[in-house]
Amino acid sequence: MSSSEFIKGTLKTIILKLLAENKQMYGYEISQKVEELSGSEIKLTYGALYPVLYKLESEGLLVAETEVVDGRARKYYSLTPQGVELARVKVSELQKFTETLKNILLPAPKISLEIWGS
Amino acid sequence: MGVLSKEQLQAIREYLDRQGMTYKPLQDEMLDHVSCDIEKLIASGQSFDAAWLAITKELPPKQIQTIQLETMETINKRESLSKWFAYLSFFLLFAGSVFKLMKFPGAGQLLIGSFVAIALALISGSTFGMIANKEKRGGWLLVAILVGVLLFLASFTFQILHLPGAIELRTIAVVSLCASYTASFFYLRGSKNYVLPWLHERYTPAIERFIFILFAAVFLMRMPSLILGYEDFVSRILMVITIASAGLHFHALSWQYLKSEEKPNVIFSLGLSFSLVIFMLPALVDFLDVNARGVLTVLFWPVAGFMAIRMGVKDSKQKAVAAGATICISIVSLVWALGASGSLPVAANKWVFNGLVLVALLSFLIFFRQNRFFRIYMLIVISHYLFVYPWELGVW
Numbered sequence: 001m002s003s004s005e006f007i008k009g010t011l012k013t014i015i016l017k018l019l020a021e022n023k024q025m026y027g028y029e030i031s032q033k034v035e036e037l038s039g040s041e042i043k044l045t046y047g048a049l050y051p052v053l054y055k056l057e058s059e060g061l062l063v064a065e066t067e068v069v070d071g072r073a074r075k076y077y078s079l080t081p082q083g084v085e086l087a088r089v090k091v092s093e094l095q096k097f098t099e100t101l102k103n104i105l106l107p108a109p110k111i112s113l114e115i116w117g118s
Numbered sequence: 119m120g121v122l123s124k125e126q127l128q129a130i131r132e133y134l135d136r137q138g139m140t141y142k143p144l145q146d147e148m149l150d151h152v153s154c155d156i157e158k159l160i161a162s163g164q165s166f167d168a169a170w171l172a173i174t175k176e177l178p179p180k181q182i183q184t185i186q187l188e189t190m191e192t193i194n195k196r197e198s199l200s201k202w203f204a205y206l207s208f209f210l211l212f213a214g215s216v217f218k219l220m221k222f223p224g225a226g227q228l229l230i231g232s233f234v235a236i237a238l239a240l241i242s243g244s245t246f247g248m249i250a251n252k253e254k255r256g257g258w259l260l261v262a263i264l265v266g267v268l269l270f271l272a273s274f275t276f277q278i279l280h281l282p283g284a285i286e287l288r289t290i291a292v293v294s295l296c297a298s299y300t301a302s303f304f305y306l307r308g309s310k311n312y313v314l315p316w317l318h319e320r321y322t323p324a325i326e327r328f329i330f331i332l333f334a335a336v337f338l339m340r341m342p343s344l345i346l347g348y349e350d351f352v353s354r355i356l357m358v359i360t361i362a363s364a365g366l367h368f369h370a371l372s373w374q375y376l377k378s379e380e381k382p383n384v385i386f387s388l389g390l391s392f393s394l395v396i397f398m399l400p401a402l403v404d405f406l407d408v409n410a411r412g413v414l415t416v417l418f419w420p421v422a423g424f425m426a427i428r429m430g431v432k433d434s435k436q437k438a439v440a441a442g443a444t445i446c447i448s449i450v451s452l453v454w455a456l457g458a459s460g461s462l463p464v465a466a467n468k469w470v471f472n473g474l475v476l477v478a479l480l481s482f483l484i485f486f487r488q489n490r491f492f493r494i495y496m497l498i499v500i501s502h503y504l505f506v507y508p509w510e511l512g513v514w
C-alpha cells in the first residue's frame with residue numbers, strides 16, 4: 001500500500017491520538033508505535049514526522065521535555081490542555097470522515113427487482 | 119538499547135552536520151532517532167557499519183536538509199512579531215549609519231530607533247517563549263538577562279543623546295549580565311527543562327544571521343577608513359554592538375553544551391564565568407584605564423579560545439589549528455596591549471596590525487565556518503582587531 005499520500009493529511013491527528021493515549025513519547029517511539037499499530041503498513045519517515053512535531057509544538061498543542069539518555073538528548077512530547085481537546089475533536093472528525101469514505105468506496109448496492117419476483 | 123559509543127554518536131552528528139542539519143534542537147532529536155534505528159538493527163545481529171549503511175541508503179538525497187528547511191519554515195512563520203522587529207532594527211541601524219556617513223541630521227535618532235526595535239524583538243520573543251512554555255523552569259533567569267541587555271542598550275541610547283547616567287546604566291547592565299550569566303552556568307545544567315536554553319536554541323539561527331550580517335556590513339564600512347587612513351565613529355559604535363552581541367551569544371552557546379553535561383563541572387563553569395567577566399569589563403571604558411583593559415583583553419582570548427575548543431572542536435587536526443589560531447590571537451593582543459601601555463614602542467604595532475594578519479584572521483574564520491563555537495569566537499576576534507586597529511597605519 002502506498003501510504004505516504006494518505007498519511008499527509010492525517011499525521012497530525014495520528015500523533016495527537018497517540019500522545020493522548022501515551023502521556024509522553026519521543027520521535028522514534030512515535031514512529032515505532034505507528035508501525036506497530038498499522039501492522040508495518042505505515043512507516044513514518046524522518047521527513048514526515050519532525051516538521052509536524054515542531055508545528056504542533058509551535059502551535060502550543062505539545063510541550064517537550066528533554067532528557068539525556070545513553071549520552072544523547074531525547075525529547076519527550078506531551079499534549080497541552082489545548083492539545084488534549086484538539087486530539088478529541090480531530091479523532092472524532094477523522095472517524096466520521098473514514099465512515100463517509102467507507103460509504104463512498106463500498107461497491108454500490110445493485111438495484112434489483114428480484115425480491116419482487118421479476 | 120544504548121549500545122553506541124561516543125565516537126559513533128559523534129560520527130552520526132557529523133554526518134547530520136554535513137547534510138545540512140545545523141539547527142541544534144532538531145539535530146539532537148534526529149541524532150537520537152537515527153541512533154535508535156541503528157541500535158534496533160544492531161540488536162537484530164548487524165554490525166554498526168552495516169546498520170549505518172542501511173539507514174543512510176534509505177534516506178533520499180537532500181532529505182536531511184529538507185527536514186531542516188521545512189522545520190525552520192514552521193518555526194519562522196510563528197515568530198513573526200519578533201522577526202519583524204528584528205528586520206526593523208536592521209533597517210534603522212543601516213539607515214542611521216548612512217545618515218551619519220552622509221552627515222544628514224537624525225542619524226542618532228535612527229540608531230536609537232534601532233535599539234528600541236531590538237529591545238521589542240527581544241521582549242516579544244521572550245514573552246512568547248514564557249507564555250508558550252509555562253511548564254519550563256528558570257523564567258527568572260530569562261528576565262534577569264533580558265533586563266541586563268535592555269539596560270545595556272539603554273546606556274548606548276543615553277550616550278548618543280548625551281544624557282547623564284549612561285556610564286551608571288552600563289555599569290548596572292554589566293554587573294547584572296555578569297551575575298545572571300554566571301548563575302546560568304551553574305543553574306542550567308543537565309537535562310532539566312529550562313526556558314532560557316530552549317529559547318536560545320530556537321533563535322540561534324536568527325541570532326547568528328543577525329550577527330554575521332551586522333559583522334559583514336560593519337567590516338565593509340570599516341575598511342575604507344583603514345585603507346584611506348581616517349577615523350570613523352559610526353563603524354566603531356557598530357563594532358562595539360557587534361562585539362557585545364557576539365560575545366553574549368558566544369557565552370550563551372555554552373548552555374547548549376551544559377545541557378548535555380550530566381555531571382557538574384565546576385571548574386569549567388568557573389572558566390566560563392571568568393571569561394564572561396573579562397569580556398564584559400572593557401565595556402566600562404570610563405572606569406578602566408587602558409592598562410586594565412589591555413590586561414583583560416589579553417586574558418580573554420586564551421580563556422575564551424580554550425572554552426570554544428573544549429565545547430565545539432572535536433577533530434584533533436581542527437583542534438591543533440584552533441589552538442594555533444588562539445595562540446596567534448593572544449600574541450597580537452599582547453603586542454597591542456603592551457604598545458597601548460607604553461611598554462613597547464608604538465612602532466611594534468606595525469608587525470601585528472597589517473593586511474596580512476587581517477587576511478590570516480579571516481582565513482581562520484572561513485576555515486571554522488561550520489563550527490558554531492569557534493566561528494563566533496573568530497568573529498569577536500576580528501571585530502575587536504578592527505576596533506583597536508590604528509587607522510593611521512593603513513592596511514598594507
